[in-house]
Amino acid sequence: MEPAEIAKRSAGNFLIFAACAFVLWIMAGAIDWVAQIVHLSTPERLTAVATSITSSSTLQALVSIWLLTAALAIAFPRILTPLSTTTTLMFDVGYGILGALTGFGLAIGLFGGGWTIFVRALIYSAVIAIGFFVFRKWLSVAELRSYGQARWIIAAIVALASPFVLLWG
Template identity: 75%
Template sequence: MEPKEIAKRSAGNFLIFAGCAFILWILAASIDWVAQVLRLSSPERLPALATSIVNSSTLQAIVAIWLLTAAFAIAFPKMLTPLSATTALMFDVGYGILGALAGFGIAIGLFGGGWSILLRAVIYSAIIAIGFIAVRMWLSREDLSADGQRRWTIAGVIALASPFVLLWG
């Protein structure tokens, strides 16, 4: 699959999930407001939910898994063909999740819950896109098929970065 096709599909997934998440948050806020009027909910319910979303390690896990899978595909290029469907699926699902978190982040920010979740989703999305482009620029198809030190070095750096992102991202 071509990088432009992956980028288009990933961007589409990101935007669709962002829009749906934004609408979902607005609907949840409306229902919570009615529940507060009926004394079935407290004013802290929605801010507590926003806090739990922001503190979630989902973003870190997605990026860490992407990094380790990329390192594996670079280190063992013969696995790249079987991994191509998995990699495309990871991009689709991953950017969908990042889009959903961005949509939640926009809605949470608009309702005074802070912008940190949107900022994290956008930063991680940009880092993944830049990393994908950088690896494509540094490693040609020939580099992947050759057993060179450059391929192993890049794979090693990416593999070592993945647990750090998971723990402290």
């Protein structure tokens, strides 16, 4: 699959999930407002949910898994062939999740809950997209199939970066 096709599909997943998450947050806010009127909820409930999403390690875990999977695919390209469908699915779902977190972050930010989750989701999304295109440009498919030294160096750097992102991302 061509990088342009992957980018279009991933962008589509990102936008659809972001839009759905945004609408979901608006709906949850409206329901919570009605629940507050009839004393079934408190004003702090929606803030607690926003705080939970913002402080979640989901973004770090997602990016860490991507990094380690990318390192394995770079180091052992033959693994990528049987896993190509799985890897593509992981990339699509991952961008969908980042899109959902971006949509939640946008809604949370617009309604006074802070912009942390929105900014972090956008930064991670941009870094992953840029990294993918830089990697595809710098290390050609022919070079990836040959067992050259550049491939091993890149794989080692990416593999070592994954636990750091998980712990301190």
